[in-house]
Amino acid sequence: MTTREECLELDSIDPIASLRSEFSLADGELYLDGNSLGPISKSARAAVDRVLGEWQGELIRSWNLFGWMDTPLKLGDRIAPFIGAKAGEIVVADTLTFAIAKLTLAALEQRPDRHVILTDEMNFHTDIYILDAVANYAGRPITVKTINRNELAQHLNEEVALVEFTHVDFRTGEALDLAGITRQVHDAGALMLWDFAHTTGAMPVDVTAANVDFAAGCGYKYLNGGPGSPAYMYVRTDWQDKVNNPLPGWLGHARPFDFEITYEATKGIRKFVTSSPSILALAALDGALEVFEKTTMTEVRKKSLALTDLFIELVEERLPGQFNVVTPRDHAKRGSQVALAHPEAYGIVQALIKRGVTGDFRAPDIARFGFTPLYLRYVDVYDSVEHLVQVMENSEHQADEFKVRNAVT
Amino acid sequence: MTTREECLELDSIDPIASLRSEFSLADGELYLDGNSLGPISKSARAAVDRVLGEWQGELIRSWNLFGWMDTPLKLGDRIAPFIGAKAGEIVVADTLTFAIAKLTLAALEQRPDRHVILTDEMNFHTDIYILDAVANYAGRPITVKTINRNELAQHLNEEVALVEFTHVDFRTGEALDLAGITRQVHDAGALMLWDFAHTTGAMPVDVTAANVDFAAGCGYKYLNGGPGSPAYMYVRTDWQDKVNNPLPGWLGHARPFDFEITYEATKGIRKFVTSSPSILALAALDGALEVFEKTTMTEVRKKSLALTDLFIELVEERLPGQFNVVTPRDHAKRGSQVALAHPEAYGIVQALIKRGVTGDFRAPDIARFGFTPLYLRYVDVYDSVEHLVQVMENSEHQADEFKVRNAVT
Numbered sequence: 001m002t003t004r005e006e007c008l009e010l011d012s013i014d015p016i017a018s019l020r021s022e023f024s025l026a027d028g029e030l031y032l033d034g035n036s037l038g039p040i041s042k043s044a045r046a047a048v049d050r051v052l053g054e055w056q057g058e059l060i061r062s063w064n065l066f067g068w069m070d071t072p073l074k075l076g077d078r079i080a081p082f083i084g085a086k087a088g089e090i091v092v093a094d095t096l097t098f099a100i101a102k103l104t105l106a107a108l109e110q111r112p113d114r115h116v117i118l119t120d121e122m123n124f125h126t127d128i129y130i131l132d133a134v135a136n137y138a139g140r141p142i143t144v145k146t147i148n149r150n151e152l153a154q155h156l157n158e159e160v161a162l163v164e165f166t167h168v169d170f171r172t173g174e175a176l177d178l179a180g181i182t183r184q185v186h187d188a189g190a191l192m193l194w195d196f197a198h199t200t201g202a203m204p205v206d207v208t209a210a211n212v213d214f215a216a217g218c219g220y221k222y223l224n225g226g227p228g229s230p231a232y233m234y235v236r237t238d239w240q241d242k243v244n245n246p247l248p249g250w251l252g253h254a255r256p257f258d259f260e261i262t263y264e265a266t267k268g269i270r271k272f273v274t275s276s277p278s279i280l281a282l283a284a285l286d287g288a289l290e291v292f293e294k295t296t297m298t299e300v301r302k303k304s305l306a307l308t309d310l311f312i313e314l315v316e317e318r319l320p321g322q323f324n325v326v327t328p329r330d331h332a333k334r335g336s337q338v339a340l341a342h343p344e345a346y347g348i349v350q351a352l353i354k355r356g357v358t359g360d361f362r363a364p365d366i367a368r369f370g371f372t373p374l375y376l377r378y379v380d381v382y383d384s385v386e387h388l389v390q391v392m393e394n395s396e397h398q399a400d401e402f403k404v405r406n407a408v409t
Numbered sequence: 410m411t412t413r414e415e416c417l418e419l420d421s422i423d424p425i426a427s428l429r430s431e432f433s434l435a436d437g438e439l440y441l442d443g444n445s446l447g448p449i450s451k452s453a454r455a456a457v458d459r460v461l462g463e464w465q466g467e468l469i470r471s472w473n474l475f476g477w478m479d480t481p482l483k484l485g486d487r488i489a490p491f492i493g494a495k496a497g498e499i500v501v502a503d504t505l506t507f508a509i510a511k512l513t514l515a516a517l518e519q520r521p522d523r524h525v526i527l528t529d530e531m532n533f534h535t536d537i538y539i540l541d542a543v544a545n546y547a548g549r550p551i552t553v554k555t556i557n558r559n560e561l562a563q564h565l566n567e568e569v570a571l572v573e574f575t576h577v578d579f580r581t582g583e584a585l586d587l588a589g590i591t592r593q594v595h596d597a598g599a600l601m602l603w604d605f606a607h608t609t610g611a612m613p614v615d616v617t618a619a620n621v622d623f624a625a626g627c628g629y630k631y632l633n634g635g636p637g638s639p640a641y642m643y644v645r646t647d648w649q650d651k652v653n654n655p656l657p658g659w660l661g662h663a664r665p666f667d668f669e670i671t672y673e674a675t676k677g678i679r680k681f682v683t684s685s686p687s688i689l690a691l692a693a694l695d696g697a698l699e700v701f702e703k704t705t706m707t708e709v710r711k712k713s714l715a716l717t718d719l720f721i722e723l724v725e726e727r728l729p730g731q732f733n734v735v736t737p738r739d740h741a742k743r744g745s746q747v748a749l750a751h752p753e754a755y756g757i758v759q760a761l762i763k764r765g766v767t768g769d770f771r772a773p774d775i776a777r778f779g780f781t782p783l784y785l786r787y788v789d790v791y792d793s794v795e796h797l798v799q800v801m802e803n804s805e806h807q808a809d810e811f812k813v814r815n816a817v818t
Contacts, residue, residue: 031468033469056433137548228686257814263541274539280637
């Protein structure tokens with residue numbers, strides 16, 4: 001069994017250990033919830049301060065002077081390498097839900113003879129809500145089928161226009177087969193839209209190699225862009241001339257300052273910008289992305305797998321039989337989180353939070369722990385499991401105060 | 410003719426003169442573009458700093474600890490008195506374009522036997538783009554007619570489902586008859602959606618007295634919420650149980666943390682929240698709104714009319730016959746800006762910017778100047794006109810550098 005000393009040793013030889021100092025985490029903070037909201041980095045704070053200063057000093061003139069108008073594209077290009085996209089294929093704007101709404105309507109228009117959207121019954125619920133909603137607005141009858149993703153093959157046929165899956169399951173942390181599923185969908189003549197909420201910044205993927213059509217992700221999880229940080233949209237280059245932004249606005253117009261009453265989309269990914277994004281929100285994300293430039297997604301992935309391996313090993317050895325580890329052991333199928341199923345998961349998560357170990361609960365029975373290599377140490381994993389052992393030994397999770405579930409965490 | 414000394418005298422007796430110190434405007438800054446991007450206030454900066462600290466210190470736990478989840482409603486309630494709305498009728502989220510998209514689709518669903526949307530051919534272009542776009546997604550054929558707003562009566566009939574007008578014309582600054590038009594639209598059995606982009610924070614209106622159905626406005630103009638500050642949506646109380654959010658998300662669900670795969674809207678205005686708004690962006694707006702609590706919209710309006718009267722008077726007396734003042738003289742029909750038409754308006758605006766007087770150009774021939782009583786002084790109006798006189802006398806606007814139009818201002 002790995003000892004605390006061995007964890008300290010692993011930290012001492014960790015090539016990206018120093019990146020923790022880019023963040024402002026309190027010493028006692030055992031933060032295993034970067035998959036829900038990443039922490040603030042010093043560069044994110046500096047970028048927000050910079051934009052506040054630009055706004056103060058140059059007011060409206062800042063849009064030109066500091067290139068605010070291009071920020072959605074500039075940030076897109078910085079995110080591109082994380083998912084194997086090319087420059088000019090990603091734009092940052094809006095929320096993930098709107099990104100999925102836009103890309104879904106855009107995709108449906110490209111398959112006018114088909115009328116089915118397939119999605120995962122275990123998908124994050126808001127994905128399903130927005131697919132159901134836009135199905136009403138597609139201009140023709142569309143059926144959204146929520147399926148068992150492992151039975152995709154039997155649902156794929158000439159009726160299917162689009163498949164929308166989340167690449168890493170938000171509950172279990174299972175990473176799906178990006179290339180294999182995309183190929184399978186294409187073989188059936190359908191288009192593929194991936195939700196990378198739990199992928200981007202957590203593990204490398206290659207949308208170009210997998211020939212992904214469309215994707216979207218969010219800025220506030222592994223990218224550490226701050227609460228409610230904007231989303232991004234990926235549209236493969238060869239689609240960009242063909243697809244329309246179904247919810248267009250003046251910032252995606254070919255000549256936005258000519259104030260023409262007829263919409264004419266500009267070229268490229270910029271047409272997916274609808275209206276003014278929050279420049280403060282973009283700044284925080286901009287600064288947050290700087291941290292990633294001091295490492296590579298390969299390094300990040302290597303440490304992520306080591307951290308999740310370690311957590312699984314320690315939980316199983318120190319708490320044998322008490323939790324069902326629902327996250328796949330197979331590295332190829334694992335995101336950057338570990339999910340432990342337990343009927344008392346809610347109380348367990350709350351008792352851990354009280355001890356300074358922040359994970360989160362996902363109904364009905366999942367204690368979810370995110371492992372983010374930029375700032376987590378091996379010894380943090382060890383100490384978190386030690387707290388978990390004590391919670392269970394002392395039955396702290398059965399305290400009255402945790403009997404009623406409330407709000408977010 | 411009003412003299413500079415008289416302007417200084419007016420400033421000395423201005424009851425809200427001290428509010429200028431809430432902002433961080435440079436001394437030489439003659440900022441007549443608060444109708445495009447309001448300046449940063451000290452309280453906006455403080456609010457952003459506060460949220461950065463919350464994020465740093467409490468991470469994901471902040472959503473509960475600091476009430477982040479309720480910020481969209483809390484800010485809505487702070488904006489409510491500016492437009493005569495009641496508590497619980499406004500939510501802040503998304504961009505103005507999305508707000509109009511949502512409210513338009515919601516409204517169309519309430520008039521299923523009608524198929525026409527009327528809008529103003531002089532409307533801000535992005536309003537027309539998004540109306541045209543959502544008309545494709547309404548689930549039935551919808552026609553968007555861009556009309557001369559003065560001919561509304563002849564277009565209103567039993568085919569019209571919705572009328573969408575911007576209350577204050579972004580070019581001319583003309584304020585439309587809110588109550589009269591709303592009544593006219595209702596008399597024809599149609600619904601009314603007002604865009605208050607150039608109204609909110611600039612002049613008081615009373616949506617309750619006018620029985621307005623839906624409205625939307627933006628945070629970055631007269632509310633001073635910062636670049637790309639979120640928008641707001643107003644839904645009259647008695648509509649809230651009937652209308653649906655057409656682009657729903659988990660934050661509008663009755664039980665967001667039960668992760669149900671079927672959407673069930675929560676009660677009230679909160680259902681119009683789709684997904685996580687940028688808490689940083691909301692914070693800036695929150696802080697910006699604090700300034701308004703030191704005055705009333707009645708005071709703001711009184712000074713706004715005095716400032717615009719003064720500007721018109723000085724331009725006409727000092728530059729007789731050179732500009733066509735397209736903004737109405739009638740106070741009841743005036744927003745908080747003055748638009749001067751001139752064939753060389755672009756160069757004039759650029760030459761003024763070079764002199765430290767920031768207004769903006771709106772194609773094809775409008776030099777637009779916003780007058781925002783929270784921080785503008787009477788003497789600023791005087792000095793701005795003095796610069797304009799010198800620009801025209803020296804033909805500075807005809808300089809080669811202003812021959813080619815570029816980008817934003």
